[in-house]
Amino acid sequence: MTIQFPDDFFFGTATAAYQIEGAFDADGRKDSIWDVFSRVPGAVANGDNGDVACDHYHRYREDVALMAELGMSTYRFSVSWPRVMDGDRINPAGMDFYSRLVDELLDKGVDPWLTLYHWDLPADLPGGWTNRDTAKKFVDYSLAVHERLADRVRTWTTLNEPWCAAFLGYGNGEHAPGHKNPTEAFQAAHHLLLAHGLAVQALREVDPSASLGITLNFSPALPATDDPSDVDVARRVDQTFYRIFTEPIFHGAYPPELLAGAKDFWPAQLVHDGDLATISAPIDVLGVNFYSTSMFRAGEPSWGGPHLLAPDASYVSRGLPVTDMGWEIDPGGLRDLLIHLQAEYTGPAGATLVITENGSAWAEEPDADGFVDDTTTRLAYLRDHLIACREAIDAGVDLRGYLTWSLIDNFEWAFGYSKKFGIVAMDADLNRVPKASAYWYSQVARTRQFQ
Numbered sequence: 001m002t003i004q005f006p007d008d009f010f011f012g013t014a015t016a017a018y019q020i021e022g023a024f025d026a027d028g029r030k031d032s033i034w035d036v037f038s039r040v041p042g043a044v045a046n047g048d049n050g051d052v053a054c055d056h057y058h059r060y061r062e063d064v065a066l067m068a069e070l071g072m073s074t075y076r077f078s079v080s081w082p083r084v085m086d087g088d089r090i091n092p093a094g095m096d097f098y099s100r101l102v103d104e105l106l107d108k109g110v111d112p113w114l115t116l117y118h119w120d121l122p123a124d125l126p127g128g129w130t131n132r133d134t135a136k137k138f139v140d141y142s143l144a145v146h147e148r149l150a151d152r153v154r155t156w157t158t159l160n161e162p163w164c165a166a167f168l169g170y171g172n173g174e175h176a177p178g179h180k181n182p183t184e185a186f187q188a189a190h191h192l193l194l195a196h197g198l199a200v201q202a203l204r205e206v207d208p209s210a211s212l213g214i215t216l217n218f219s220p221a222l223p224a225t226d227d228p229s230d231v232d233v234a235r236r237v238d239q240t241f242y243r244i245f246t247e248p249i250f251h252g253a254y255p256p257e258l259l260a261g262a263k264d265f266w267p268a269q270l271v272h273d274g275d276l277a278t279i280s281a282p283i284d285v286l287g288v289n290f291y292s293t294s295m296f297r298a299g300e301p302s303w304g305g306p307h308l309l310a311p312d313a314s315y316v317s318r319g320l321p322v323t324d325m326g327w328e329i330d331p332g333g334l335r336d337l338l339i340h341l342q343a344e345y346t347g348p349a350g351a352t353l354v355i356t357e358n359g360s361a362w363a364e365e366p367d368a369d370g371f372v373d374d375t376t377t378r379l380a381y382l383r384d385h386l387i388a389c390r391e392a393i394d395a396g397v398d399l400r401g402y403l404t405w406s407l408i409d410n411f412e413w414a415f416g417y418s419k420k421f422g423i424v425a426m427d428a429d430l431n432r433v434p435k436a437s438a439y440w441y442s443q444v445a446r447t448r449q450f451q
C-alpha cells in the first residue's frame with residue numbers, strides 16, 4: 001500500500017528556543033521564567049537546565065544544513081522573548097541571531113515558521129501571565145520581531161500551547177513559574193488568549209498578507225464507559241484542555257459550562273468589554289500539537305492535577321503501547337481529532353490545519369557509533385501518525401503540513417534531558433547523529449509518499 005500526500009503538503013521539524021538554544025546569558029540575553037524555574041531544586045529532573053541545551057545558538061548553521069540534507073521544507077522555531085527584548089528596549093544582538101537564522105534557512109531552501117511564544121516569558125515581567133499588562137507587552141515584543149523579520153518570515157504563530165503555560169505553569173506547578181493556584185491559572189489562560197488576539201490584530205494591521213495562527217495542544221479525553229458520570233468527567237477535562245481556547249478563538253465566547261464550573265476561581269473583573277472580540281480575531285491557520293489521547297472515569301476527587309474542573313478525573317489505562325512518557329499511542333485519535341476540529345472550528349472559519357508537533361520519546365541506547373536504530377519505536381510512531389493524517393485528508397480535512405517534534409533530542413522541560421524526542425540524537429560532545437527515523441522521514445519528505 002502506498003501512502004501518498006498532496007504535492008503542496010509540507011514536511012518539517014519543530015523546536016523551541018529554550019529547549020535547544022543554550023547561550024543563556026550570551027549577547028545580553030535576560031532570564032526567562034524557565035531559567036529561574038530550572039534553578040529551583042527539584043523543579044527539573046536531574047537538576048537539568050537550558051544553559052547549554054543543544055548549543056543551537058552557536059551551531060545553527062550546522063543544524064540548518066542538517067535540515068536541508070534531510071530534505072525538510074519547513075522549520076518551526078520559536079523566538080526567545082528575553083533574548084530580543086530587555087524590558088521595553090530591543091536587544092539588537094539577540095534580534096541579529098534570528099535574522100541570521102532566517103537567512104540561513106532561506107539560503108538552504110527551508111521555510112521559516114516562527115512562533116513568538118514557547119513559554120520562555122521574561123522573568124522580570126511583574127505577575128507574569130496573571131498580569132493583564134503582559135498581554136500588551138507581548139504585542140510590543142511581537143511587533144518588534146515582526147519589524148525585523150517580516151520581509152523574510154511569512155508564517156507567524158502567536159502562542160504555543162497556552163494550556164501548558166496556564167494550567168501547568170500556574171495550576172499544578174509542573175512548569176515555570178511553578179505556581180499552584182487555580183485562580184492564577186484562569187487569569188493566565190485569559191491573558192494568554194488576550195495576548196494572542198491583540199497580537200493577531202496588530203500583526204494583521206501592519207502585514208495583511210502574513211499567515212497568522214496559534215498552536216494548541218490536544219489530548220482528547222475519552223470516557224471509560226458510557227455511564228453519564230464518566231462522560232461528564234471527560235467533558236470537563238476537555239473544557240479546560242482545549243475548549244477554553246478553541247471556543248473564544250473560533251466562536252467568540254467562553255462555554256457557559258466552563259464558566260459555571262470555574263466560578264469559584266474565575267475573577268469577576270477578568271474579562272473586559274471587547275476582550276472576546278479581540279480574541280476571536282480571524283486566524284489563517286490552527287497549529288495542532290498531538291501526542292496522545294487519554295481515557296478517564298469519574299473517581300474520587302483529588303486536587304493537584306492540572307484538570308481544574310475535573311478533580312475527580314481518574315486516568316484509565318487502555319492497555320495500549322506507551323512511549324517513554326507513558327503516553328498511550330493512539331494514531332486513530334489524531335485522525336478523529338482533525339476531523340472534529342475541521343467540522344467544528346477551522347472549516348466554518350475558513351482556516352487551515354497544520355500539525356505543528358507530533359512525535360514520541362523513547363529510551364534507546366546508541367550503538368558504538370552513536371547510531372540509534374529507532375525503526376520499531378519512533379519511526380513506527382511517525383509512520384502510523386502520518387497514515388492518520390492521510391486518513392483525515394481523505395475525510396475532507398484541510399491539513400496542509402506536518403512538523404515532527406523534534407529535530408534533535410533536547411531539554412524536555414520538567415523532564416530535563418531524560419526524555420528524547422529527536423529524530424536526531426545528540427552525543428555528550430553535542431554532535432548531531434541522525435537516527436533511523438530521520439533517514440526514513442527524509443525519504444517521506446522528498447517523495448511525499450511511503451509504503
Ligand code: FCB
Nearest residue numbers: 016160161217405412421
Ligand atoms: C509539547 C511542547 C514541546 C515539547 C513536546 C514534547 O507540549 O510544546 O515543547 O516539549 O511537548
